[in-house]
Amino acid sequence: MKAVHFGAGNIGRGFVGLLLHEAGCEVVFSDVAESLVQQLQQADSFTVTTVGQHPTTTVVEGFRALNSDQDPETLTEEIASADIVTTAVGARILRFVAPSIAAGIAARPAGAPPLAVMACENAINATDLLEQEIRANYQGEDLEEKALFANTAVDRIVPVQAEGAGLDVTVEDFFEWAVERGPFGGNEPDVPGITWVDDLAPYIERKLFTVNTGHATTAWHGWAAGHATIAEAIRDPAVAIEVETVLAETSSLLSARHGFSEDDMASYRAKVLGRFANTALPDPVERVGRGPLRKLSREDRIIGPAAALAERGLEHEGLLSAVAAALAFTPEGDEEVDRLQDLLRTTSADAATLEITGLAPDHPLHPEVRALIAARITGP
Ligand SMILES: NC(=O)C1=CN([C@@H]2O[C@H](COP(=O)(O)OP(=O)(O)OC[C@H]3O[C@@H](n4cnc5c(N)ncnc54)[C@H](O)[C@@H]3O)[C@@H](O)[C@H]2O)C=CC1
Numbered sequence: 001m002k003a004v005h006f007g008a009g010n011i012g013r014g015f016v017g018l019l020l021h022e023a024g025c026e027v028v029f030s031d032v033a034e035s036l037v038q039q040l041q042q043a044d045s046f047t048v049t050t051v052g053q054h055p056t057t058t059v060v061e062g063f064r065a066l067n068s069d070q071d072p073e074t075l076t077e078e079i080a081s082a083d084i085v086t087t088a089v090g091a092r093i094l095r096f097v098a099p100s101i102a103a104g105i106a107a108r109p110a111g112a113p114p115l116a117v118m119a120c121e122n123a124i125n126a127t128d129l130l131e132q133e134i135r136a137n138y139q140g141e142d143l144e145e146k147a148l149f150a151n152t153a154v155d156r157i158v159p160v161q162a163e164g165a166g167l168d169v170t171v172e173d174f175f176e177w178a179v180e181r182g183p184f185g186g187n188e189p190d191v192p193g194i195t196w197v198d199d200l201a202p203y204i205e206r207k208l209f210t211v212n213t214g215h216a217t218t219a220w221h222g223w224a225a226g227h228a229t230i231a232e233a234i235r236d237p238a239v240a241i242e243v244e245t246v247l248a249e250t251s252s253l254l255s256a257r258h259g260f261s262e263d264d265m266a267s268y269r270a271k272v273l274g275r276f277a278n279t280a281l282p283d284p285v286e287r288v289g290r291g292p293l294r295k296l297s298r299e300d301r302i303i304g305p306a307a308a309l310a311e312r313g314l315e316h317e318g319l320l321s322a323v324a325a326a327l328a329f330t331p332e333g334d335e336e337v338d339r340l341q342d343l344l345r346t347t348s349a350d351a352a353t354l355e356i357t358g359l360a361p362d363h364p365l366h367p368e369v370r371a372l373i374a375a376r377i378t379g380p
């Protein structure tokens with residue numbers, strides 16, 4: 001099998017690329033960071049080291065790499081003859097990689113098995129988003145015959161890597177890559193690391209609204225309290241109580257929506273909090289809190305569950321407190337932090353509420369969130 005993987009960053013090398021390699025795939029990394037592409041082109045291998053109770057080191061070899069901006073023709077050829085395309089570039093980057101994937105699919109020979117396309121991003125139904133963008137760019141009428149699209153949920157904490165680590169990646173030992181089975185009609189790609197599921201919604205929502213909601217909450221409150229890492233922040237009782245509160249709220253939603261029992265959710269939360277507390281994996285609060293505009297968007301990890309809880313008349317105070325912490329999260333070097341703070345300086349509370357959260361004025365959550373935003377408006 002051959003896989004073209006977009007985004008040779010932390011998840012690309014330390015998770016998705018690793019599992020594709022372990023499945024016996026020849027992996028072609030496609031990235032736009034020229035120095036990273038050059039390093040991959042010059043290296044024969046890199047290592048992925050897991051930290052946890054039973055540390056392991058896996059050598060990944062037999063990969064290739066190309067710069068998708070500089071070598072679009074080769075990229076088209078690679079996709080035309082691949083079995084799998086995956087991405088780990090960030091949900092908001094999917095529209096930029098879609099045209100190349102569309103060109104590669106169009107170039108597949110008639111009769112070739114359909115390409116399996118799976119976006120591995122922290123967003124609900126990221127592959128649907130990618131598919132829409134591919135469809136908009138596709139020249140031809142035969143997309144359905146040439147590609148199959150499956151949504152995924154990816155879970156593995158891969159922090160910023162130590163200076164000088166080069167291509168080698170250190171990751172937590174836990175991982176879960178759940179992919180919906182339906183689109184493949186019984187012919188799923190043979191990737192043993194994937195857990196095939198009939199209904200992805202419970203998996204992706206439980207993951208996003210527990211791991212990612214809890215992680216972002218830890219990061220924003222931890223940053224405000226002056227903590228450098230997630231492990232340090234979650235040991236602070238004042239931060240821990242905020243995180244436990246949001247997770248109790250999201251668990252009640254997950255139980256109501258998907259029927260998870262209280263015991264199941266309690267043990268899932270305990271496992272997640274243990275992962276956050278892993279001191280062997282120094283993870284800066286700035287990385288985990290990054291991208292607050294994406295994280296405060298309508299369907300994402302904070303407003304998504306808070307809105308659903310408000311609609312049901314259920315508790316969501318902890319999530320509102322996380323919104324307040326996100327609005328006050330101002331580390332340097334994060335483009336979304338700058339855009340968010342710019343909005344607070346230059347727009348009205350009504351406009352900023354709509355732009356940041358996508359909440360309609362008649363939504364039951366709107367007044368509470370608007371009040372938090374109004375309190376941070378610094379402009380005219
Ligand atoms: N790091 C983590 O613990 C986890 C991250 N995720 C998700 O995985 C995705 C990637 O995250 P990370 O690997 O942490 O980020 P990263 O920043 O380490 O890697 C992203 C890579 O994408 C590349 N890229 C950007 N634009 C591109 C384009 N147009 N074409 C090809 N490559 C492009 C970047 O150069 C970079 O190498 C995100 O959606 C994130 O939410 C999901 C689970 C865990």
Ligand SMILES: O=P(O)(O)OC[C@H]1O[C@](O)(CO)[C@@H](O)[C@@H]1O
Nearest residue numbers: 122155156157158211212215288
């Ligand atoms: O913060 P982003 O870009 O959504 O992705 C990283 C997140 O995904 C996670 O790995 C959880 O799977 C955390 O490390 C982090 O919260």
